[in-house]
Amino acid sequence: xxxSFAIESHSEFSCExxxxxxxxxxxxxxxxxxxxxxxxxxxxxALAMEPFHPMVNLVCSADLRMFLCALYAPVCTNYGQMxxxxxxxxxxxxxxxxxxxxxxxxxxxxxxxxxxFPDCDEPYPRxxxxxxxxxxxxxxxxxxxxxxxxxxxxxxxxxxxxGYTFMGRRDCSAPCPSMFFNQQExxxxxxxxxxxxxxxxxATLFTFLTFLIDVTRFRYPERPIIFYAVCYVMVSLVxxxxxxxxxxxxxxxxSPTQFRASTITQGSHNKACTxxxxxxxxxxxxxxVWWVILTITWFLAxxxxxxxxxxxxxxxxxxxxxxxxxxxxxxTLLALNKIEGDGIxxxxxxxxYDIDALRWFVLAPLCLNVxxxxxxxxxxxxxxxxxxxxxxxxxENQTKLVKFMIxxxxxxxxxxxxxxxxxxxxxxxxxxxSIWETTWMEENCRRYHIPCPYKxxxxxxxxxxxxxxxxxxxxxxxxxxxFWVGSKKTCYEWASFLHGRRRKDGVxxxxxxxxxxxxxxxxxxxxxxTPIIRKSRGTSTQGTSTHASSTHLxxxxxxxxxxxxxxHSKASYHGSxxxxxxxxxxxxxxxxxxxxxxxxxxPRLDHPLSTHSSLHQIDGHSRHSSQRDVSEAPPTLITHGTxxxxxxxxxxxxxxx
Numbered sequence: 223x224x225x226s227f228a229i230e231s232h233s234e235f236s237c238e239x240x241x242x243x244x245x246x247x248x249x250x251x252x253x254x255x256x257x258x259x260x261x262x263x264x265x266x267x268a269l270a271m272e273p274f275h276p277m278v279n280l281v282c283s284a285d286l287r288m289f290l291c292a293l294y295a296p297v298c299t300n301y302g303q304m305x306x307x308x309x310x311x312x313x314x315x316x317x318x319x320x321x322x323x324x325x326x327x328x329x330x331x332x333x334x335x336x337x338x339f340p341d342c343d344e345p346y347p348r349x350x351x352x353x354x355x356x357x358x359x360x361x362x363x364x365x366x367x368x369x370x371x372x373x374x375x376x377x378x379x380x381x382x383x384x385g386y387t388f389m390g391r392r393d394c395s396a397p398c399p400s401m402f403f404n405q406q407e408x409x410x411x412x413x414x415x416x417x418x419x420x421x422x423x424x425a426t427l428f429t430f431l432t433f434l435i436d437v438t439r440f441r442y443p444e445r446p447i448i449f450y451a452v453c454y455v456m457v458s459l460v461x462x463x464x465x466x467x468x469x470x471x472x473x474x475x476x477s478p479t480q481f482r483a484s485t486i487t488q489g490s491h492n493k494a495c496t497x498x499x500x501x502x503x504x505x506x507x508x509x510x511v512w513w514v515i516l517t518i519t520w521f522l523a524x525x526x527x528x529x530x531x532x533x534x535x536x537x538x539x540x541x542x543x544x545x546x547x548x549x550x551x552x553x554t555l556l557a558l559n560k561i562e563g564d565g566i567x568x569x570x571x572x573x574x575y576d577i578d579a580l581r582w583f584v585l586a587p588l589c590l591n592v593x594x595x596x597x598x599x600x601x602x603x604x605x606x607x608x609x610x611x612x613x614x615x616x617x618e619n620q621t622k623l624v625k626f627m628i629x630x631x632x633x634x635x636x637x638x639x640x641x642x643x644x645x646x647x648x649x650x651x652x653x654x655x656s657i658w659e660t661t662w663m664e665e666n667c668r669r670y671h672i673p674c675p676y677k678x679x680x681x682x683x684x685x686x687x688x689x690x691x692x693x694x695x696x697x698x699x700x701x702x703x704x705f706w707v708g709s710k711k712t713c714y715e716w717a718s719f720l721h722g723r724r725r726k727d728g729v730x731x732x733x734x735x736x737x738x739x740x741x742x743x744x745x746x747x748x749x750x751x752t753p754i755i756r757k758s759r760g761t762s763t764q765g766t767s768t769h770a771s772s773t774h775l776x777x778x779x780x781x782x783x784x785x786x787x788x789x790h791s792k793a794s795y796h797g798s799x800x801x802x803x804x805x806x807x808x809x810x811x812x813x814x815x816x817x818x819x820x821x822x823x824x825p826r827l828d829h830p831l832s833t834h835s836s837l838h839q840i841d842g843h844s845r846h847s848s849q850r851d852v853s854e855a856p857p858t859l860i861t862h863g864t865x866x867x868x869x870x871x872x873x874x875x876x877x878x879x
Contacts, residue, residue: 237298242268244278245291250347253295258306259333262373266671267294273328283318285311288346293334297347305351310343312336372663375670377483380474385559386488388575389659395485396575398473399565401662407686408566415567415693416465422458422697426451429703432712435719440707442533443519446512447633447706449544453509454700460502461697464568471495472563472570486575487563490556499561499570500552507548509700510591513637515540517598520630524605555583567693573648580652588645592638599634603627629706636702640695647692657682 237252241264245253253264261267271294278287292307299305313336323330374394380386381393388394399408429451433440440448464471471494474485490496518540522528555561555572560583562574573580610623661681667674 238264240264240295242271242291242295244271244275244287245295248288248291250297250352252298254298254304256373258293258296258304261294262673263671264295266376270294273326276326277319277322277328280322282322283315286315286319289315292346297351299351305347306340307346308342308344309336309339311346312339370673370676372659373672375672376481377670378485379482380485380488384489384491388486395474395488398484398486398563399469402658402684403566403686403689411566411686411690411693412465412468412568414690415461415697418694418697419458419461419465422454422700423462425701425704426455426458429707430455432707432715435715439711439715441530442537443516443523443530444706445534445537446516446519446540446544447703450509450512450516451700451703453505453512454697454703456501456505457509458697458700460498460505460569461567461693464498464564466568468568469563469565470568471498472565472568486565487561487570489559489561492563492570495563495570496556496561499572500556502569502571503555504548504552506696507551507587508544510588510641511544511547514591514595514598515544517595517602517634520602521598524602524609551583551587555579566689577652577655580648585645585648585652588641588648592641592645596634596638599630603630606630633702633705636705637699640699643695644692644699647688647695650688651684654682654684658684 237254240246240248240251240253255264255267256262257267259267259270261270271290274286274290277283278290289307289311292305292311297305312334316330316336320330372389372391374388374391378388378394378397380395384393386393386395388396403411430448433448433451469484471492472487474487474492476482476484487495519533522533523530558579560572560576560579561570562572562576563570564574573584606623606627610627657680660675660678661683663672664675664678664681
């Protein structure tokens, strides 16, 4: 590998005069760069030769000076060819000087190990090397004649076993904390991220704690909002810890003894950085998947009319997908060693310097989730709007359904706008990163003694506001969960909780909207494939209902006047009439007619004994025929969504209403 790399390096450069002080007055006077030890220019080679000056001056070996010059300033031969020193030359110089090197504390470098060189015993340079020596060019190595690409400077070199890569070069890493921004810009950005992370952490934690106060309040189809909030609790917590730790996790420490500057950490060797990456990437992807699942549950409730229990039966599948897919991606990235430190925010993520990782593991999953989620969301909203237009609802229920649709739309917009902005920022980085890196090379090539870019046509630097927007939207995307739980009911629950009182309430607001109207509730909150038994036109069905399940109905508190009024309202929707205790103790359930063109809507019953007043509004012929049909009617099964199996109707003993 050493020989092939040297040949490849030689093929990229032309001959130049030797300017190294130690290598003057040699049998040859031209060399090429980079040399056999991968030094780009002679200035860098001279710095690397300094530790050997005492041994050369004391002449510990007659072969040491020639051997060093053969490596640091090799003879320039025909284009694409090179001459390597023999192993015997290396061995003699090492054996004769190793004691003196120990005195001066200089170790024999691994790059100069004698086993690397060909097994021969010839002087250097060989006679044929001198005969074919090329003429030197007038230009020095610092003058760019072609595009040499990026050469990793010594300050950014990393140990080979760590597997670092930077700008296409192995064993190299980016400077830390940032290669694009100055210290003042970094300080402002860090404090900005810290403040936003605290706001997001507070908002998402409030959502989760509100759920813990009353876990029965948020059921499917809106339960995924809670898990979505939990994901962004963890995301904002990681960013907050990054703000506190600054660049201590994301950057490798400075090593002056090895001439190494602070560099961006890569891979999984840094345990704290690996932990930050696992939490941040896993919960970022999981939050995106939970939003998709939220749109799926809304779709199931609005289009195929699945009930809450039916959707809840799929909860295990939802959790498997929402946690399993991000987990698989996280493990894959750990195996590929793609972790990168972010010196700006102090966290660790992927795709900050590796464009391929950004493309396939960040942009692709987020764009896929957005496409699926938006499609399902639009279908669900269209379905609910069709329900609102086609099924006749009372004004109060129309208002609630419209309010519910608006909440769905606003919540989705508050989620999609930040997420799409983040995707746009990633795409902008993906498009212009090569230009930013070329500009950085042009500004720092002489400082690092590396090749400068050749014929730079376009330069540019990233805008700080772009990164501010990216970090802001990465955190703000978790705040919309507060919008869903923010209501007077939430304030009342927190007040009751803080005062040590617990309030047991009924159904959540979004499901109440779908329950107020009987036909709408049965169609939207039933089990899949469960039939709805309806009465015939113009008849009133009697029976005693022992409806046991209260899953889809609000819990009635007889001491609460407002709840009592809602009970009367529900009684009017279901058309239920109670018999007088003197006449009969059983509860008679009446189902109002559906054909409004024949009899109109059933009137609201404000009192349990208002049976006769409502029946007197029907003409005599219709009244007697209806009563006769009821007395002769067989027992009827009344279903309420998913509770049909729990409801029975007993026979009437032949008495009519």
